[in-house]
Amino acid sequence: MGVSVIQGFTKSLAMTVLSEIGDKTFFAAAILAMRYPRRLVLSGCLGALIVMTILSVVVGWAAPNLIPRKWTHHITTVLFLGFGLWSLWDAFNEGEAEDLAEVEKELDANMKTSNGEKNNKDADDLKKQSRPFLTQCFSPILLKAFSITFFGEWGDKSQLATIGLAADENPLGVVLGGILGQALCTTAAVLGGKSLAKQISEKIVALSGGVLFIVFGIQSFLSTIES
Known part of the structure; x- marks a missing residue:
């Protein structure tokens, strides 16, 4: 594995963990896992995040081929510095503290619309256990997650x-x-995210993420642009 791959790997890993812990999708996975089979919730949430990660990387990889390399480098620098300041603002204003209640409220409203399905949930779960794996891939729970x-x-x-x-x-x-x-954060959320989220200082996570983004931005600003 080359140096450039390792550098991209470590930056991406650190950025993802600090961005996703305490994020709305983290809380959503935690709450869904308390109401539905964890295996299906984990598969659905992680599948979505993997697809999103790959799509995002493809867009980022293609950007230098569509836009001059110098521009994408400067845009990236501004993005990192901007996101760093955004995270620090969130940390000091504690805007993320309401995320859990907000997501829970949204999911409760969503649950009420499908309340008729709840009465048959236990019977459906027993039926799903006997279904083939490929059939379970199209489970409404997995698709919802x-x-x-x-x-x-x-x-x-x-x-x-x-x-x-x-x-x-x-x-x-x-x-x-x-x-x-994404796998680490989603697994943590599904296995015990709600209790974990209450123990983690959201301010410290936001501060850490903000500092990390700013460090990336400064590093990008000081680095030379490869032609």
Whole structure:
């Protein structure tokens, strides 16, 4: 594994973990896992995040071929510095503290619309256990977890940062680091995310993420542009 791949991998891994812990999709996975089979929730949420990571990296990788390399480098620098300041603002204003309640409220409203399905949930779960694996891939629970996570992550700070990182670093390293980071965060959320989120200082996570983005931005600003 080359130096550029390792650098892209470590940057992507650190950025993903600090961006996703305490994020709305993290809370959504935690709450869904308390109401539905964890295996299906984990598969749906992680599948959405992997697809999102790959799409983001492809966009970031293609950008230098469509836009002059100098421009993408400067855009990436501005993105990192901007996201760093955004995260620091969130940390000091504690804007993320309401995320858990907000996501829980949204999911409760969504649950009420499908309340008729709840009465047959136990019977459905027993039936699903006897179904073939491929049939379970089309489970409404898995598809719900996938769609909530995918659209919740679309246009999010971490997605845009991944695009910027892929434009400036080795795309393979960014993909591998991003997928590993998403797998770690999503697994933690599904296995005990709600209790974990209450124990983690969201302010410290936001501060750490903000500092990391600013460090990436400064490094990008000081680095030479490869032609």
